[in-house]
Amino acid sequence: MLRSYLRLALFALGLLIGVQVPGFIDDYGKRVEAHRLESELGLKGFRDTARRFFKADLQALVAHYRVSDDPVMRSDAQSVGELVERSALLEQEWQAMQGPWYGQVWHLTVTADRAMLEETFAAYRYQVLLAPEAIAWGISSALLLAWSIEGLLLMLAWVFGAGQDRRARERHWR
Template sequence: MLFVRGLLDRLLVVCAVVAGGLVPGFIAQYRQRLGGRLDQARLDLEPWQRLADQFHHGDIRTLIQYHLDSGDPKFHAEGAVIRSLVDTVQQLQSTVDALHASLFRQVGYLLLHADPGLARATFNDWVPTFALSAEGIVFALAFAAVTWLVFQGAWRLAALAGQGLAGRASASPGEPIPQPRRLSPGDGRPRNGSQWRR
């Protein structure tokens, strides 16, 4: 059993180092895809920004309000579309800014705020790359260490649970569990004059 645990232990650490080393590459590809979405949203907003520059001194919020205040339903609907585009650009820009932090912060941000559709699309087209930067190697080693510690804890809990189940199964319900007898120095007899046996 010790051999199997040692083998699993080493295999898990190697796999965790490789998996941790692939995370920065995935984040870079996610960031590229996110940048593409931001560029497209800016292109969609550009004609409206030109109108704001021409008629409202560059203030797109005034253009949006002008459209929303209109009695024409089509004009009013355009105001909602422009506002949605502005909000999308701002949200995508804040996400891009958050993904220009350290690798550990990027991972934390994506764990909490990743766009599921964008993450799925990135994963489907993902080309695995191993990060060889200092930060990428440190992340891979830290990921492996955390994974190894979780494995050790799970293994110990499983071993304790197994011992508890085995102890309960061997003892009958009404019978007390026998306690081991303590040995005293008088319990041994000399053998060959130098060794003691019980």
């Protein structure tokens, strides 16, 4: 009976962990979009200048700033260059979060921007979504967790001989 309750508790834990995945993915996507929009707003004036004088090429604008005789312009070249790089990174992150759910999960686990991932973890509030994808994630992770833990425990029990009767042990040790 205790074993059944432990299985049920393990299943519930897996379910609760699994329903967090879509919420976290959504929060990360919103964070990326907010940073991207803020970045675009910060580059708006520079984009206008690049559009007028450099055929909308921000890299050409930065290169022009770098070779300028004016020390202030040369100093600003580094700042503008960093803004352009950040904007490109945020655009890549945003594009990755526009794909299918499995692509988003892969991106978050392998190539996501670590700083934004940590920001999202720090600000994340646990939630129970009742959206179909959250339910699917919850049930899948509950089954996976329950099966893997129970399989591990059964394998350990088998290795250490738990559950064998006395006659079977005597037969193996003769």
